[in-house]
Amino acid sequence: MTSIEWINECSSAFRLMLATSWLAPDGRRPEQKEAIRRACSAGPDWDEYLCLVDRHRIPAMSWASLKCVPDLCLQENVVRELRRRSDACRMQSMLRLHLLAGVLRRFNRASIPVMPLKGPLLSIEMYGDPGLRQSKDLDILVRREHVAAAQACLEETGWSRCEKSSILTQRQLEFNMRHEHHTDYVHARTDCELELHWRTVWESPEEAGDHMDRSLTAEWQGCTYQAMDRIDLTLYLCNHGSNHAWFRAKWLGDLARIHAAGSVDWMAALTRARQSGAERPLLLCLRLLEDAYRIPAPSAARNSIRALPPVLIGKSIRELITLAEPCTRGSLASLLDRFRNARFSRRLWPARSLWESIAAVALCPADIKLLCLPDRLFWLYLPLRPFLWIWRRVRDFLRESRVRAGGGGL
Amino acid sequence: MITNSYRAYGLSFVADLVCPELPPDPHSGRDADVTIQSFTKALRPLCGNEDYRFEVLPGIFRLDVSGVARYCVREARTIVVEPLNQSLPAKVRLFLLGSTMGALLYQRGLLPLHGCAIETPFGTMIFVGAQGSGKSTLAAEFQRRGYRILSDDICAVQQIPAGFQVLPALPHLRLCEDAYDRVGRPEGTRFDVDKFIVPLGERYCPHPARLTAVHVLSDHKSSEPRFEFLCGLDRVRLLFENLYRPQFLKGQQTQAQLTRMVGSIAQQAAVVSVNRRRDAARTSDLIRFLEDNWSQNFAPAAPMENM
Numbered sequence: 001m002t003s004i005e006w007i008n009e010c011s012s013a014f015r016l017m018l019a020t021s022w023l024a025p026d027g028r029r030p031e032q033k034e035a036i037r038r039a040c041s042a043g044p045d046w047d048e049y050l051c052l053v054d055r056h057r058i059p060a061m062s063w064a065s066l067k068c069v070p071d072l073c074l075q076e077n078v079v080r081e082l083r084r085r086s087d088a089c090r091m092q093s094m095l096r097l098h099l100l101a102g103v104l105r106r107f108n109r110a111s112i113p114v115m116p117l118k119g120p121l122l123s124i125e126m127y128g129d130p131g132l133r134q135s136k137d138l139d140i141l142v143r144r145e146h147v148a149a150a151q152a153c154l155e156e157t158g159w160s161r162c163e164k165s166s167i168l169t170q171r172q173l174e175f176n177m178r179h180e181h182h183t184d185y186v187h188a189r190t191d192c193e194l195e196l197h198w199r200t201v202w203e204s205p206e207e208a209g210d211h212m213d214r215s216l217t218a219e220w221q222g223c224t225y226q227a228m229d230r231i232d233l234t235l236y237l238c239n240h241g242s243n244h245a246w247f248r249a250k251w252l253g254d255l256a257r258i259h260a261a262g263s264v265d266w267m268a269a270l271t272r273a274r275q276s277g278a279e280r281p282l283l284l285c286l287r288l289l290e291d292a293y294r295i296p297a298p299s300a301a302r303n304s305i306r307a308l309p310p311v312l313i314g315k316s317i318r319e320l321i322t323l324a325e326p327c328t329r330g331s332l333a334s335l336l337d338r339f340r341n342a343r344f345s346r347r348l349w350p351a352r353s354l355w356e357s358i359a360a361v362a363l364c365p366a367d368i369k370l371l372c373l374p375d376r377l378f379w380l381y382l383p384l385r386p387f388l389w390i391w392r393r394v395r396d397f398l399r400e401s402r403v404r405a406g407g408g409g410l
Numbered sequence: 411m412i413t414n415s416y417r418a419y420g421l422s423f424v425a426d427l428v429c430p431e432l433p434p435d436p437h438s439g440r441d442a443d444v445t446i447q448s449f450t451k452a453l454r455p456l457c458g459n460e461d462y463r464f465e466v467l468p469g470i471f472r473l474d475v476s477g478v479a480r481y482c483v484r485e486a487r488t489i490v491v492e493p494l495n496q497s498l499p500a501k502v503r504l505f506l507l508g509s510t511m512g513a514l515l516y517q518r519g520l521l522p523l524h525g526c527a528i529e530t531p532f533g534t535m536i537f538v539g540a541q542g543s544g545k546s547t548l549a550a551e552f553q554r555r556g557y558r559i560l561s562d563d564i565c566a567v568q569q570i571p572a573g574f575q576v577l578p579a580l581p582h583l584r585l586c587e588d589a590y591d592r593v594g595r596p597e598g599t600r601f602d603v604d605k606f607i608v609p610l611g612e613r614y615c616p617h618p619a620r621l622t623a624v625h626v627l628s629d630h631k632s633s634e635p636r637f638e639f640l641c642g643l644d645r646v647r648l649l650f651e652n653l654y655r656p657q658f659l660k661g662q663q664t665q666a667q668l669t670r671m672v673g674s675i676a677q678q679a680a681v682v683s684v685n686r687r688r689d690a691a692r693t694s695d696l697i698r699f700l701e702d703n704w705s706q707n708f709a710p711a712a713p714m715e716n717m
Binding site: 064079083087090091092093094095097098099101102120124129130131189190221222 | 436529530531555556557558612615617694695698701702705709710711
């Protein structure tokens with residue numbers, strides 16, 4: 001599918017959502033304004049637009065970018081709804097920022113190097129405004145050897161684990177550390193969620209350590225933290241978006257801003273991506289930026305972009321334009337999604353070893369949370385894997401049915 | 411006649427003079443709440459030799475600023491301005507948007523506190539204190555950190571069924587040179603009459619927000635700041651002391667209503683004494699200290715509907 005085809009087939013509400021999913025740097029502001037004006041003049045369905053704003057998590061961004069076009073005539077109810085969403089997003093971000101400051105201070109006291117990922121600090125770094133990017137939670141990365149100390153610090157500062165780890169044996173914990181990449185926390189007073197990462201899904205713990213080694217020590221609100229090197233940040237955002245098949249435009253919007261501002265050396269990024277076997281996520285991102293925002297890819301990358309497997313582009317476009325949230329799809333659909341995602345991941349990171357791919361299917365950290373076996377029977381998780389998988393599916397299906405029945409009764 | 415439409419303090423204004431300090435009204439076609447008219451030789455001078463003379467009568471407020479302008483606020487709906495002897499328009503507007511606006515708010519039953527108001531995840535926090543106590547510097551530091559500002563100088567508080575809300579005022583901060591230097595001379599600033607005007611841009615909160623607490627700033631010598639909830643009549647006393655131009659309240663038709671409102675605010679919102687050493691370098695520490703206290707003492711605010 002060419003870029004002209006898929007963009008033209010989308011509704012004007014979707015095109016407006018794309019045009020307002022980022023805040024262009026000054027040099028590209030006229031093009032963004034023109035794209036917004038064009039989409040608005042096509043008479044978008046505003047209800048659809050508001051749904052898309054929610055779906056793509058861009059309430060403050062869309063309102064800020066619409067406000068940059070002063071001569072737009074927006075309906076009063078649309079303005080009210082956008083402003084309400086934007087204000088709620090801003091307040092949420094300020095609260096997260098405050099909680100993050102508390103976490104950083106505590107980690108500083110314990111001398112644990114910590115790297116905030118995405119979230120309000122990225123918003124400050126990219127736009128100078130913590131409230132523009134909506135984040136579901138806080139994400140922080142620590143070195144694997146600091147995870148236990150980091151967990152203790154979090155628990156001291158009002159965060160509690162979403163799943164209690166006390167029931168896990170030593171072997172299970174080790175397994176978890178090797179095959180999981182983060183632990184979930186929730187803040188008791190504010191219900192804010194935090195993910196404590198020791199690696200990312202697409203990286204080995206060693207590669208996560210490399211991020212730390214290359215990072216710069218930055219200061220914010222009197223706290224120090226490790227800021228990702230500019231190229232690492234770009235690759236991280238490309239990998240993160242690609243890992244989720246770019247189902248939120250806000251991830252593309254961030255990279256559109258980075259690209260349009262000329263703040264990253266794409267060839268250096270491509271070289272590093274090749275070294276780590278993550279070239280395709282970067283190329284996929286460049287292709288989508290060209291399609292969605294008309295930001296041309298660097299000429300040296302064009303041939304590689306053309307050689308991308310069509311399945312990567314096709315799935316990303318489908319995910320981007322679909323109206324439904326991935327989590328709201330039924331259990332059968334999500335089962336099919338899993339197979340498609342596995343195929344997508346293999347194509348996305350072809351350098352990933354076969355053993356890693358097999359391990360991802362053969363071993364599942366969710367199994368040890370479902371059934372706690374003593375360490376001497378740990379090997380049983382492997383043969384039990386299909387049964388435990390069916391058990392989880394049946395449990396999820398029953399839970400879904402109960403929720404649906406409850407909803408029908410109301 | 412050319413009219414200009416503006417919106418501030420929850421009120422719509424039409425004016426025959428240009429007020430770039432006021433935010434434009436997005437719904438300028440509607441009937442305005444307040445009309446601002448500029449005339450020559452319209453108002454009689456007030457008696458007295460002082461440079462700044464005023465008179466409060468039921469439904470009428472007059473202000474005479476020597477060499478600048480005469481102002482009159484009538485029945486909470488009309489402001490008449492008479493500039494004197496080729497006075498600077500910016501100086502005429504300074505007293506129009508300051509003292510005269512304060513009197514208008516009193517007439518309309520809105521309580522003007524002398525301070526700044528910040529929108530936070532825990533609701534709106536007002537900071538009051540004596541002149542030079544660092545309110546605007548604090549507001550500038552808050553906005554630098556990403557908070558949105560509702561007002562600097564005059565905080566108009568309105569009673570609503572669910573409690574109290576602060577109405578958005580002007581979309582800029584007015585900083586003295588000292589404070590302007592301290593906050594790193596922000597871009598886009600201009601000098602106006604006696605202060606530096608720092609536009610708030612996206613950091614201006616253009617809609618009312620629910621009041622959570624009024625903080626009374628004061629100095630003390632200890633290096634550690636203190637955050638104390640006040641109780642009893644202290645709260646009422648401090649609120650009265652920190653009204654905007656409190657001398658304008660006496661004689662207003664709304665005097666009894668506003669006096670009751672002060673009592674209600676003291677009961678329903680928190681009144682906090684914030685003691686700290688006036689040390690410019692410690693403003694960011696003070697903000698961190700405040701944030702910690704807010705998160706310990708106040709619940710995150712639910713967003714207000716229908717703003």
